[in-house]
Amino acid sequence: MNLRQLRSLVGLADTDFSVSRAAARLNIVQPAVSQHLRQLEELIGAELFLRHGKRLVGLTEVGEQVLGYARRTLAEAENILAVGRDQTEAERGILRIGVTHTQARYVLPPVVRKFTRQYPDVELQLHQGTPAQLVDMAVNDKVDFAICTEALDEHPALTTIPCYRWNRCVIAPPEHPLLLRRPMTLDKLCEYPIITYVFGFTGGGRFRDAFGKLGLRPKVVLSAADTDVIKTYVREGMGIGIVARLAYSEAEDADLEMRDLSHLFPWEVTKIAYNKDKYLRTFQKNFIDAFQALSV
Amino acid sequence: MNLRQLRSLVGLADTDFSVSRAAARLNIVQPAVSQHLRQLEELIGAELFLRHGKRLVGLTEVGEQVLGYARRTLAEAENILAVGRDQTEAERGILRIGVTHTQARYVLPPVVRKFTRQYPDVELQLHQGTPAQLVDMAVNDKVDFAICTEALDEHPALTTIPCYRWNRCVIAPPEHPLLLRRPMTLDKLCEYPIITYVFGFTGGGRFRDAFGKLGLRPKVVLSAADTDVIKTYVREGMGIGIVARLAYSEAEDADLEMRDLSHLFPWEVTKIAYNKDKYLRTFQKNFIDAFQALSV
DNA sequence: CGTTCTTACGTGTGTCGTAACGATC
């Protein structure tokens, strides 16, 4: 058995079982991949693939098992190579971060600025997704880290580091009647149409829970995955926006009024998570440190 | 990078850093191993080994890291091969079990008998050790399972399955005065010299705890790792023996009297444990099932 | 002086690429 053979298997599974595309991705020719797959089947002594004629269309049960172990084998081997790169080209490489829109737009910029200055030769990739997708990407090593508030600490394969706390604020056009009413309470918020994050994003169920505990039903007229969309509709007068406090910028959002709501909602904790089995390169650790430093 | 290179590295670490012995174990010649090690160092781009002249004597910090990942890579690769063997020679192979003496001597025989009848071509290896050693052997894949009462469920890398409950009994020569006294209580036991298991074996700290809770101090005059040794000294009149109830056999131990003590001590649970990351071959699963069936 | 590792070199295995063939949509 060979690492190459395993790469062909994983490549095949990652390209919808197209031998040719797998070969292209692996920078070898199709017959080589075919050979690897044949050798693996021979080694295992059982059919690994479901076929339509010559075309491979899926994996048998045994094939699934082998694929799983192959992925893990390659992941561990990749760790060894990462140790190597950390020795020979410590300041060069790729850092793949999975983030939600709000993080990428409002939180990450200063960290990214600092990091790229420190590591000009590291290519920084920002992959966006829903928290659930980010977890998946981190687990399957499509990204090196995932950064978000939801879902991260539930997955057993991830190491999760809490980074900073945040809470919500309400934003509204300056003339909005809500702004005159003090103190701000949950039931007053319920009197107006609300625009906030979609469920599963940025604060998740705890937003509704806060109202539910008091028997209140907020009128959410629109929900969006990112803060910029919410702001847009608030500007249009469609309702008041309830967003992360850190997403309100005095400079950019001078045309909107903001009131802090941290006394009304539970605090949220944004975390950074990565695969437990993964070797972290020095610059990756440094990124985590830089991100954590936000909480200070 | 290559699996062979990794095997050479692991082989080296497992043979006290003797290149020649590593080669012998891997069934290749020394120069091949040397080459593998050199290639690895080249790949990583850093010294992996501590040297005295030409002789390798240990690992650098980087070397330790690489060794760790190499072990894991090979373990995952081994899982793939195990899937293969399960397909091509399902009823043939080796089953390595780590056990304590008492388990091997008194509990395992019927299971082993049943298993070897079912799988005549599986070589069964019984490795003995202390519970702590058994955990180590299971974690590092020196054995496929570990069976014992202590220490197993504490290690995060192991999957632990409880198999059966047992408790203790006292054994003594027929004429021993203790045997006349009923009901049996802990303080009566304390009146006589006691022979029982050494700490860390078979029942562990809970034995002393039972006495300690009542402020009693048992007079343990001798402790041994296995029941046969204890019985021997009981026969010599050196004291009463407190052993696992299941280790008393009416047939073999007719010259000793036995009294059940399950009302005096907490119940113990014997477990079987194996590495979480390990693929279990069919016959290995069957052994576990057969062992678990004891509890019925 | 034996043991241990390294270096050098030859041979055989194996892996990839090219090219031609077969099958499927």
Next chain:
DNA sequence: GATCGTTACGACACACGTAAGAACG
């Protein structure tokens, strides 16, 4: 008929084994 996978073959590389040399105890 175009795409996709398999088969066949050749060239190159690589890995192991043999043999000789260098360092260490």
